[in-house]
Amino acid sequence: FAPVLLHFLYSAATPYTTLPSVLLLGPSGAGKTALLTLFERGPSSPSPAQTHTSQVTSSVELAVAQETSYTTDLDATGATAKKFLLVDTPGHPKLRAANALSYLSSAEPTIKSPLASDHGAKSKLKALVFVVDAAALADGDALPQTAEYLYEVLLTLQKRFHGRKGSRAPASMPVLIAANKLDLFTALPAALVKSNLEAELGRIRAARSNGLLDSGVGQDDLNANDEVEGWLGGDGSEKFSFAQMMEFDVEVDVIGGNVVGDGPGAEKWWKWIGERV
Numbered sequence: 001f002a003p004v005l006l007h008f009l010y011s012a013a014t015p016y017t018t019l020p021s022v023l024l025l026g027p028s029g030a031g032k033t034a035l036l037t038l039f040e041r042g043p044s045s046p047s048p049a050q051t052h053t054s055q056v057t058s059s060v061e062l063a064v065a066q067e068t069s070y071t072t073d074l075d076a077t078g079a080t081a082k083k084f085l086l087v088d089t090p091g092h093p094k095l096r097a098a099n100a101l102s103y104l105s106s107a108e109p110t111i112k113s114p115l116a117s118d119h120g121a122k123s124k125l126k127a128l129v130f131v132v133d134a135a136a137l138a139d140g141d142a143l144p145q146t147a148e149y150l151y152e153v154l155l156t157l158q159k160r161f162h163g164r165k166g167s168r169a170p171a172s173m174p175v176l177i178a179a180n181k182l183d184l185f186t187a188l189p190a191a192l193v194k195s196n197l198e199a200e201l202g203r204i205r206a207a208r209s210n211g212l213l214d215s216g217v218g219q220d221d222l223n224a225n226d227e228v229e230g231w232l233g234g235d236g237s238e239k240f241s242f243a244q245m246m247e248f249d250v251e252v253d254v255i256g257g258n259v260v261g262d263g264p265g266a267e268k269w270w271k272w273i274g275e276r277v
């Protein structure tokens with residue numbers, strides 16, 4: 001009887017958890033849905049290459065093993081695979097941003113499993129993939145709009161650090177910026193995507209802190225928290241760089257690739273994800 005009771009108490013106290021997840025973010029049109037579909041099916045392969053047992057509209061259950069391609073049939077190779085959920089954030093862009101950000105503000109981010117079979121169980125968030133359109137970033141409004149969204153995402157991750165309770169650091173949250181559409185000759189290479197985004201995030205940061213000062217709040221009225229509120233990255237740094245996010249346990253990598261057409265493909269993204277789930 002005692003073991004049964006113990007088991008009962010244990011399961012009552014431990015919320016049921018499901019597979020870990022990786023969240024896809026980014027402006028609409030960047031290629032999130034295309035990427036999800038590619039990883040699910042493999043490149044134009046007639047039969048699904050990935051082992052996946054269930055699927056809902058915008059998320060898939062995938063399995064990744066060390067040193068294998070997303071096109072590898074893991075069942076056939078018998079490799080030890082790690083399973084995870086790749087979750088898109090569908091809906092209106094504004095809503096999508098709000099939804100996604102609400103997941104990220106907790107010290108140990110979880111999302112409600114989108115798999116019906118999980119009955120809303122919590123899935124631990126392991127990494128973010130922020131997809132950008134490297135061709136669109138070459139001109140026009142795409143750069144400021146993309147950077148604005150990325151700023152919110154990174155700032156939310158940074159704030160988790162200040163909001164933590166006790167001495168326990170929040171879970172580290174790696175972010176992959178997937179510079180997509182490198183098959184297009186107009187696309188910026190990953191290094192330029194990185195430096196352009198860093199420069200634009202720096203501009204947003206400066207504009208926000210000026211805005212705070214212009215709003216009539218004197219420098220003396222600003223307490224440490226206000227400064228922490230909107231300032232992304234390291235204090236006192238003139239230029240913003242992704243490396244500054246390491247201070248908050250947020251590792252940012254920018255890797256180029258493409259979902260359709262000829263180019264570097266999606267293998268590096270797959271490997272990056274596989275190392276973090």
Ligand code: GDP
Pocket residue numbers: 026027028029030031032033034035131180181182183184257258259260261
């Ligand atoms: P989402 O809004 O982020 O989910 O973007 P979608 O996945 O719907 O993609 C938007 C458009 O970009 C679609 O027409 C895709 O076919 C196209 N697209 C996605 N990835 C690539 C790519 O690597 N290269 C090119 N040339 N087009 C792409």
